[in-house]
Amino acid sequence: MWEIIISSLPSLIEAMLKYTIPLALISFAFGMIIAIGVALIKFLNPKINGLLSIFWKLLRLVANFYVWIFRSTPLLVQLFIIFFGLPSIGIKLPPFTAAVIGFSLNTGAYGSETIRSALMSVSKDQWDAAYTLGFSTPQTLWRIIMPQAFRIVLPPLSNEFIGLVKDTSLASTITIAEMFQVSQQIAAQNFQPLLMYVEVAALYAFLCTILSVLQHYLENRSSKFIKGDGN
Amino acid sequence: MWEIIISSLPSLIEAMLKYTIPLALISFAFGMIIAIGVALIKFLNPKINGLLSIFWKLLRLVANFYVWIFRSTPLLVQLFIIFFGLPSIGIKLPPFTAAVIGFSLNTGAYGSETIRSALMSVSKDQWDAAYTLGFSTPQTLWRIIMPQAFRIVLPPLSNEFIGLVKDTSLASTITIAEMFQVSQQIAAQNFQPLLMYVEVAALYAFLCTILSVLQHYLENRSSKFIKGDGN
Amino acid sequence: ACGKSQSETKTPGTLTIGLEGTYAPYAYRKDGKLTGFEVELAKDTAKKMGMKPKFVTTGWDSLIAGLNSNSYDVIFNNMAENSKRKKQFRFSKPYVYSKSVIITKKDSKIKNYKDLKGQEVAAGTGTDNWNNAKKMGSTPVSSPDFQTSMNMINQGRVSAAVNSREAFEYWKKSHKDTDLTYKTIPNNVIKPDAIAPMMNKNSSALNKKMNKALDEERRDGTIKRLSIKYFGTDITNK
């Protein structure tokens, strides 16, 4: 048994380093950019009128639709459509790109809701305090609201990232030989699918645990300004 | 195209009604029971000593381990091990039972963290207020804290339920012919996997949207006691 | 499906081959490398066509979708010719003839294909085995891989599995003391499957080149050699 585990480890780790981790990291980075953008579109209520305000309403409609569609359909299907479906309308993406796009859009949809609710949870008073000092809306967002929202958003976003790491296993359906697929291929030879599954589960657990530790470290750091009771 | 969609619809809806929905509902119900239990084990700090307190510490250790393991390994692997792995230690479960156990344990692990953090977010003052009136800990939990936590916990738990509905597609790996597998079977016949995937995605979206509407209804009802600004 | 020239492959000069890579002895991973009968055969075929082989592995569910979207040029994945598939896709010349068998426990009540009626039988979702199991009046139950099918029989979750004899023979090599055996299915019930490379309908030029290469491999004994190497017998003919 140990022999099987050890002999399969190098291929699994290679797949992890080559696909699982880069996929998760890159997709999460892009996902967060999307999430912040969408969260702001839904959160802000800029004082504009005329055409601009119609445009903003449209933007918000698109954002709502995007969040709805990506949260209410299975990720597997999303990947499938992006990779196998888009070519039929002339958009052909390499597998890795397609995977990054799919995972980013999915993470972006979930993340945007998390970020929006964190923004909303920062007291309205903080906005008043900033405005009275002359801060503009973007300045207030960036210097006052976002740092406070960050602390709130960290635990749920970390969970989403951990979820994403595990979800990368779905990339196998769009021809990416990530860790999970490699484990299946090895199992085809040694006929120990269960053992291979446990092994790959352990590797995921390992990754996720490292991430959790990192999350706690970040949480502690980011909450350094909440020393007393807070108030 | 429409012909294919319409002709496949009855089998898909049958699979949805027979497996997808019952699986999600039953697993969520059990999952919540587990989640509440585990959340309480981690949340409560009963004033006991001697053997009982050692037992409680042990219980908490087990709870922590359970949450950790189920949150850091892919659900697919969990199902696989429960269904195909447990027989090797003499526990043979029918597919539906195995699926319910797998999904319940998974939902329970995630849900317990959600519930625990909701319990923690109810002000310590509410406990004091109840204690001073003579409520016991279980009474306070049940009559005062839980109703307040419920309101907080509703949005994230609804999201977890929606996630579960989509995750039931993984039951196909343990031989359950749920909606997603049926779509694959049909696709293998008509060679229109993309079309079938889009169709099944639409069905999932339909289900999830109904659930979201329900969620909003529940949220509105449960927050009826927050009429003014709250305070 | 809007390529410039019909014979053009996904990448010029490269033959991109789609397969699952999770089905021994056809294709699987050993010591970190993809290998197996179909892997070696596809490599040799590409060489004979003057092209570089490139393998793309993907799940069974998306194997056909990948062909539709030109993610690869050809599938070498134990793909059996049948009329439905032929309508949509183009098959090159068969390289082996795979015999479906009924795998059961030695003491099973299932003595021949007729006993299969009403029984639950393990097979991959939407595979030929799945269709064959259905054809014989049994209820197919989805199984993700070969070993799992065997486990399902052993655990009594299904009464049998329909799969290729070669796969079973290969598996038996590493499970000598197994309790499982197989029963053949008469050719008039289920014909031996002609296994051939499968490609898009519009790849006729590619098909021509591939057929030439396959003919050559037949002539110089490559296919036979690989068959014996991986299956232990020669299954290159009907």
Added chain:
Amino acid sequence: MLKIKDIKKSFGKKEVLKGISTIFPEKKTTVIVGPSGSGKTTLLRSLDLLVKPDFGIIEFDDLKINFSEPFTNKTANALRDKTSMVFQNWNLFPNLTILQNITEAPIYVQKVNKTTANKQAHELLTEVGLDEYADAYPSELSGGQQQRISICRALAVKPEYILLDEPTSALDPEMETQVLEMLERLSDQGQSMIMVTHNMQFAKNAADKILFIENGKADFDGTKDEFFSTSSPRVKEFLHGISLN
């Protein structure tokens, strides 16, 4: 009669109560004053066992808890039944209506039957002029109204002593007036009360006894008149410090 003897309490290494002994007379109002952080809240919470002292004795008639010995849950509950706390931020239960806030404990803790409990609650509400809000939720009421409700809630369990921790400090002046008037009325009716407050006007009007705590110790313990005429320099300084108010 409620008595404490040599109550000590530390949080971590910090000794917050350094041995306080006193008597809280029945049907009288005892006011606890002292600088911020001196331990007033901790002492008050000890009386209701929301804080568990490390050392000392609490006695109520023939009930007695000695914190250096083990005591049963039953004794603790019996003692706790004698007192009921009113909090600075009132802490009504936001998920219950005003009526339910008041009847919850009588019904579920004291097993009073529902009709009786409701009737008594309505009487209390009528007395404080808030009966029309019986079916409202706390968030619909002003701070002063909520604080009056919370006093009703405390009274509903018929405790011997009502404990109040700065019950008006989170209220604006007009609300404060409402609540203080209600408390003075209660005091006049002979309800035993123990109250932490900075409101010297209230102390002057309603207190029978004053306990001045400084740095975890009872620096003064006597009648109101003694307190306001004491020669203790520390008390004088304290009274001066809050005179601006």
Added chain:
Amino acid sequence: MLKIKDIKKSFGKKEVLKGISTIFPEKKTTVIVGPSGSGKTTLLRSLDLLVKPDFGIIEFDDLKINFSEPFTNKTANALRDKTSMVFQNWNLFPNLTILQNITEAPIYVQKVNKTTANKQAHELLTEVGLDEYADAYPSELSGGQQQRISICRALAVKPEYILLDEPTSALDPEMETQVLEMLERLSDQGQSMIMVTHNMQFAKNAADKILFIENGKADFDGTKDEFFSTSSPRVKEFLHGISLN
């Protein structure tokens, strides 16, 4: 000099300000008083454009906003620069240190260079005796300390007028004393201030002018001495209502 003319504001159907005109004298302290809900906060917030009136004019020297006409963002910002608000709950930025709380606006809004901003912040902190907390976070300070910091923060942008909305009502008496002393000092130094407060003692000590608002209207507008000796029955009633305090 800051002047307002006929300021009106409704929230939904409720008219909260029903046309208020007055002058806020320079280098003087104007105290706004009135019953709860009368519109004091709304009026004060209007001066800083945290609330946008529906009607009326705000004038500051040659700057002028007429709310029934469109006005540019530039004018609004220019007016807003003249004032700075101190809030009841201080509202320090919890994610920034004390020093950063004070320097953030000078550096990022007024583009003062960092060294200068820090120097000035330390001067302000020293003045209020809190320089040692420069690198602490707000949550590490008491309420009274935080409120003093929030006044420093408002002063740091060098506004013409400091607006204060019940700056001591969330503080306990000793903290309140600290903050009020600081404000009296500022008032003596000739800082223009407009303050909503219930603290009549402070009004007596430091106010130059008093504006009494009732039900969205200015019922009294005059000097402190006029106010405390007025014969207006409503003002007398009001003064009586908060006398207990």
